[in-house]
Amino acid sequence: MASFILRRLIGLIPVMGIVLVIVFSLVRFIPGDPAVTLLGPGATQEQIDALRGQLDLDKSFPVQFLNYVAGLLQGDFGVSLKTGEPVAQEILARLPATIELAVLALLAAIVIGIPIGVLSATRPNSMFDHITRVVSLVGVSMPAFLLALILQLLFGTYLGLLPVSGRMNSFIISEPVTGFAILDGIITGNGAAVWSAVQHLILPATVLAAFLGATLGRFVRNSMLEVMSEDFIRTAKAKGLRRGEVILGHGLRNSLLPAITVIGLKFAEMLGGTILTETIFAWPGIGRYMFEAIKNRDYPVIQGTTLVFALLFVVTSILVDLLYGVLDPRVRKKMK
Incomplete structure (x- = not known):
């Protein structure tokens, strides 16, 4: 297991290197000059040239790239061209909001999607099965922005009934401890802050959970139908086990192993796919932060947030592989 983890961590280096090169190259093709955007259309050419020199935008591409890599090795993601604040500091300030939103959406998708998949699989071609399949198809097909609106x-x-923007009511004062609004409210004993944070989370979390819940329900249903036709299920029934024990103890247990992979990968995609949802709901996470950076042609922020999204995706994939190995002895044997 330790050697597997070490190999995967070493594999992070070339993956993140390729992501860095691609992102650093692509952001240079965004139309417009950041110096002109920051100074406004009334700036003189001398002012623009001075700002470009201050931001190292007048240097060649290889020099800019090497300077950026050297900064990354020291934990420096650069400075935002718009706010003048360190990018790493601003990302850390917004990351808890994105994680809080994604985790709640994941939990909602699991709580709703798995039971629906199990019930559909145990009642194939019933009215309930037909309805849930249609609802799941709608959930998978509907664009996130349309559902949000x-x-x-x-x-x-x-x-x-519910707020449509922001993370908490402006008149509620909550002392930041961890950066997670609900957890901070619980720690400080601020019930109003907890309730406000939950209310603001419901709509954006629903948008994110809709696609994952629908996907998970369809996946569990198909997997359960396949598992329930296996010989060991018939053997369990022949032994006189109760229907609930057969379905939950044998059918669902074996169906969840591949479902874990789907949950993990979709959760990683969710962390990087919150840009549209956070923008629509004015959610102060790194997704909205990245969207604003793209509008302002803020190169360091675009690069920093993209690297964070890529790192979260790869790390989540590694954790899913480890969890799969813990639950499945056959996979664990291959990891040694």
Whole structure:
């Protein structure tokens, strides 16, 4: 197991290197000059040239790249061209909001998707199965921005039940401890902050959970149908085991092993795919931070957030492989 972890960690180096080269190259092709964007259309050419020199934008591409890599080796992601603040510091300040949103969406998708998949598999071709398959198809097919707008109009504008933007009501003062709004409210005993944070999380988490829950429900259903037709299921039934024991102890248990891979990979995609959702709901995470950086042509922020997203994806993939090895002895044997 230790050698497997070491090999995967070593494999991170070329992967992150390739991501770094691609991202550093692509952001240079974004139309417009960051110096002109920062100074405004009324700036003189002398002012633009001075700012380009201050930001090292007047240097050649290889020199800029080597300077950036040298900074990364020291933990320096650069300085935001828009705010003048260290990129690493701003990412760390926004990362808890993104993780909190993604984790809640993941839990909601698991709690809803797996039971629906199991019930559909145990009642194939029933009315419930047909309805859940249609709902799952809609959940997989519906664009996130469309679902977000529908939920905002319905629960925010028409019914007025839930907030449609932000992370917490502005009149509530919450002392930051960990950066996670709900956890901070619990630690400090601020019930109003906890309730406000939960309310603000519901709509954006629903948008993220819809696709994953629908995907997970369809996957568990198909996997369960395949497992329930295996010989060991018939043997369990012949032994006189109760239906619940057969379904949950044998069918679901063996169906969840491949589902874990789907959950892990989709969670990694969710961490990097919150850009649109965070922007629509004005959620102060790194997804929205990256979107604003793209609009402002803020090279260091675009590069830093992309590297963080790539790192989160690769690390999550490694954790999924380890968990798969823990649950499946056959995989664990191959890891040695």
